[in-house]
Amino acid sequence: MTFWVVQALNGVSFGMLLFLLAAGLSLIFGVMKVLNLAHGSFYLLGAYLGLTVLRLTHSFLLALAAAALGVAALALLLERTVLRRIYGEELRQALLTFGVLFIIADQALWIWGGNPQTLPKPAGFTASVRLGDVIFPSYRLLVIAVGVVMGAALWWLQERTRVGAVIRAGVDDEEMARGIGVNTPLLFTAVFALGAFLAGFGGVMGGALLGVYPGADFEVLLLAFVVIIIGGLGSLKGAFVGGLLVGLIDNFGKAFFPELALFTVFAPMAAILAVRPTGLFGKA
Amino acid sequence: MVRMHSEIPFSGLRRARPVVFCLAALLAPALAPAAAQAAASGPVMIGIVLPNTGPLAVVGQETVRGFDLYMNKIGLRAGGREILVIKEDEEGKPDVGLTKAKKLVERDGVHLVLGPTNSATALALRDYIDAQRIPLVVPQANTRILTAPGKASRWILRLIETSDQGCYPMGAWMMKNTPYRKVFAMGADFAIGHHSAEAFMAGFKAAGGQVVKEVYPPLNTLDFAPYLTQIAATPADFVWGWIGGSDSPRFVKQYQEYGFKGKVPLYGYNTMVDDVALPAMGDAALGITTVGHYTAAIDTPANRSFVQEFEQKYRNWPSRYAEAGYTAAQLIAQATADLQGAVEDRAKLRDALLAAAERIQAPRGPIRFDKYQQVITDIYIMRVERRGDRLVNAVVERIPAVSQEDTWKWWQKP
């Protein structure tokens, strides 16, 4: 019994982390049609920024804010100066972000070095809790809670606010949206920054859980891709469900088939590709 | 002027000049005659092939720090000649390492090569180094295959213990010095992880212990929970693991988070808590007992002064990787001095390197080479303790002069 509870909770907490990562990527793609290959780099940068702020201030909240806002600011700069010049050209934009990936990865290596680090957990969540027979790290429960709250907040933003309506309009039909007066350049900038914000936020949350080190950007990007392929591009619900699915499958897969550890993540992805290429909730 | 470009004879050719010029400029260095072997009055040239980027970057950088520390200490001179060090980045990739090694040997004309870190790179280099007949000093790549009978090359010297040399003796040590008899063995799922776990289990079983379960999480596992939660389902009374690189901090922290620390003691190879990763781990690492050829806490005059010099320059304690770099520099400098600078004859240089082992005082203790050019070195069992405000791998026991042949002869498995 303990085994099932622990694995399930683990799967969900990992899934929430994946959701945070995939949501930003999915949002950016849904609205701007840009495949942000530097998304993993935003995560990495967020984690490192959070690490530095934590070392200076010992405040997890401050680190979260600084990292998320810092990465969002960088993304804003990127979008304004560079990305916006090649609006509408999907491939060029994707390739440009690929170049950004290299640059950020190398600069991060230069600034923070190559040692693997973990972010210290926030005060109050460093211990493990006892749920009957089960011992479970309280921080992971926090990640689950934060993930759910973030998911709710994003859903509320998307469905219940004017901003959300504008975003949804942009996703559905950008030309039409522009036609009815939506300031698309501003929308794009805002969405790109929001996506980066989520990635940076995820970086700090994930950094305390899994650590940060050169190469994390790539690993995270690939996982986000898998989630999105399964959940569907441009869909928040897809990112949430996809994240949960991948998190659970990965955990249980590793427990039952340790030799196939790397497949447990890619197998469902290949299955979806074969059966429903646009993903569970994706738009064609 | 209305004439089209194509109508003007050779106008295109004139326009093409900048292109051809650029191509030529790019290729010009290729046409320069290859660096001839340095005359005996030029500097002694050492080529370094270590990772400076990629996941092993920190290991490569630490090695270079140790190396530079000693070289600068002797003023970059030995045997009456200057020493010139050319550093190349192998990026942790075997094909890049091979290309860089070729550049160092064929274009730069180095007298010997130091590197690599990655075991796969070392194996990829083996045939090339052997064919080129140039000495290669290996500071890290600890795959047991490199210096095994039939595979060892006369030109490849290694300064670090193989996965067998470190892990096999620990098996016997566990039976003698701890009450634990049933092990849950783990190893990262690649050659070194498997070989290390295999060696430990063999040593442990040979001494009477019992292996209850083995698991092999892939490299870069983000979440060890699926593996850790299996421990409770077995009658194991301790865990032994080979974990390294960026997995180490995660593994150690998660071991504590899932409630195993304090309940099931954790043992392993020193890469789990090496002096590079240890500071970031905090108290989760306390009590973990590992085996390896070096810890900065070794209490000998030679090591104390090394640690002091290193800390003065780099503001950190040296890791096992820095020590390997330092020892390599000592070895090379001593060999150069013994030859009075005459390093052109590569066979003599190689022999001098082998002989120099017994004349240097490496920080870890005495070393010499066996007949496969593999180091015979002291091995330390160490435990993570807190001393003041830092975590150290404190020495628990020293096992002197362990050779790869003493340990379980894996290549003669029935």
Added chain:
Amino acid sequence: MRPARLVGIFAALFILAAPAFLSTYYLGLLTKMLIFALFAMSLDLLLGYTGLPSLGHVAYFGTGAYTVGLLSLRVVKTFWINALAGLAAPTLVALGFNLLTIRARGSYFLMITLALAQVLWGIAFGWRSFTGGDDGLPGIARPMLGGWSMAGEVPFHYFAVVVFGVCLWLLSVVVRSPLGRALVGIRESETRMRVLGYNVWAYQYVASILAGFFAGVAGVLFVYYNGYVGPAYLSVVVSGQALLMVILGGAGTLVGPALGAAIIVLLENFLSAYTERWLTTLGIIYVVVTLYAPRGVLGILRDRLGGGRRAAT
């Protein structure tokens, strides 16, 4: 004489005569350039001519390399058998993968090709007992061809030159054929081609198989070149570099990517001697090229030199 042709003749002469004046190190580098030029050109067929951007092209490169490596180490050393298998395997992989991918477009295509290539990487990395895992397979001997050993740099160079030449000729035949023109048409406007009665999916599928085949050839050459194969031969970074080579050289020009490959290989080797931050430089090149020179070097050259057909972009 058109400048392009002149440069081409100069390059061919250079490559053929190189062993006479290049040291073994630089000769080896030139051979490596040829191998990656072939890899980049194969990607150009898919990206430049058909308009399908693949981030997983390395899958075929790596499959060819691993097949040769595994066979020559464990089964038989005969070159013809290993080479044929090394060409058949990536073609089979291409046949399979592209059934899944050719329904996608644009960014979807990027993601899916990337993810599929990663599955192969995962196999190479994880199935230690078969593929050697992260260590890869060292000690692969260069082939003997009709009594001649390819072990030396010079014979291997000529071997690579011959293979490259044949593939270049084949690719240019494909590109100039009705198939090639149809591909360009599809790249320009799928709907138009469909209306004209072309089976778009079939043309794209065939293009992807051909592209995979030639990438496999490059992989076979590379494993013999290094005497080693490892998971890095299936890594996304290599796919990304191939993409950069195509864009840098000029997509849709076939020869442009070869130039792009030469530039990147040279840069990679020289830059790392002068700065530790060469990855940043590579990234900057990426950004600059996509921003200011999306038609690549060849695109710029053709604009400035005037004569000749405009690059098809």
